[in-house]
Amino acid sequence: MDFMDLVRRRESCRDFSERGVERDKLENMLEAARLAPSACNSQPWSFTAVTAPLTVKAVAKCLQGMGMNKFASHCPAFIVVCEEKANLSAVVGGKLKHQHFAQTDVGIAVAHLCLAATAQGLATCIIGWLEEEALRKLLGLRDGARVRAVIATGYA
Numbered sequence: 407m408d409f410m411d412l413v414r415r416r417e418s419c420r421d422f423s424e425r426g427v428e429r430d431k432l433e434n435m436l437e438a439a440r441l442a443p444s445a446c447n448s449q450p451w452s453f454t455a456v457t458a459p460l461t462v463k464a465v466a467k468c469l470q471g472m473g474m475n476k477f478a479s480h481c482p483a484f485i486v487v488c489e490e491k492a493n494l495s496a497v498v499g500g501k502l503k504h505q506h507f508a509q510t511d512v513g514i515a516v517a518h519l520c521l522a523a524t525a526q527g528l529a530t531c532i533i534g535w536l537e538e539e540a541l542r543k544l545l546g547l548r549d550g551a552r553v554r555a556v557i558a559t560g561y562a
Contacts, residue, residue: 412525419529420477422560427457427483431526432559435485438522442515445507446495451515454486454545464544468537469556475533481558486541487516488551512554519557529562 432455439453456465465486466478478484492500492508500507520530538553547553 407525412521416520416524417529418531419558419560419562420531421562422477422481422529422558423562424480424482425561427528427559427561429457431523431528432457432483432485434526435519435522435528435559439515439519442511442518444492444496444511444514445499446493448493448496448508448511450490450492450496450508451512452488452490452548452551453519454488454547456484456486456545457482461544465541465556468540468544469533469535471535471537474535477531478533478558481531482560483558485519485557485559486545486547486553487512487519487555487557488547489554490548490551509554516555516557523557523559527561528559531558533558 436453456462462484465484469475469478489508489512496507516532523530533556536553536556541553
């Protein structure tokens with residue numbers, strides 16, 4: 407598929423089918439994110455794929471505060487995206503240039519992840535409205551990691 411066709415096909419889905427997401431497709435998405443460029447190759451991210459039905463339901467609830475993201479209740483899988491500490495070179499360079507490169511790096515990785523999903527016939531929605539502490543507790547995430555987004559993933 408032509409790259410521009412792929413970009414044009416990617417959209418934010420809010421109507422997922424009940425069909426589960428195959429493990430190999432999730433692994434391909436995570437590999438595409440892992441290969442994303444980052445400042446000083448610091449790769450300041452971690453990803454947690456959630457497919458167990460009870461945990462999926464619990465994650466959905468963490469995205470629905472104040473009545474938001476009701477569609478998440480019907481999503482079969484989520485990928486929780488965390489910003490981790492960058493390596494020393496990226497941190498020092500960022501301080502010198504008054505930039506926080508890790509946030510940009512995480513954004514690039516998320517774009518790779520979503521485009522990889524689209525290339526495999528999956529749909530995604532990037533969700534930033536979330537209860538960070540509830541997700542941290544539910545998934546046992548490190549205290550230092552910041553949950554930056556949750557990627558709803560499935561078939562449209």
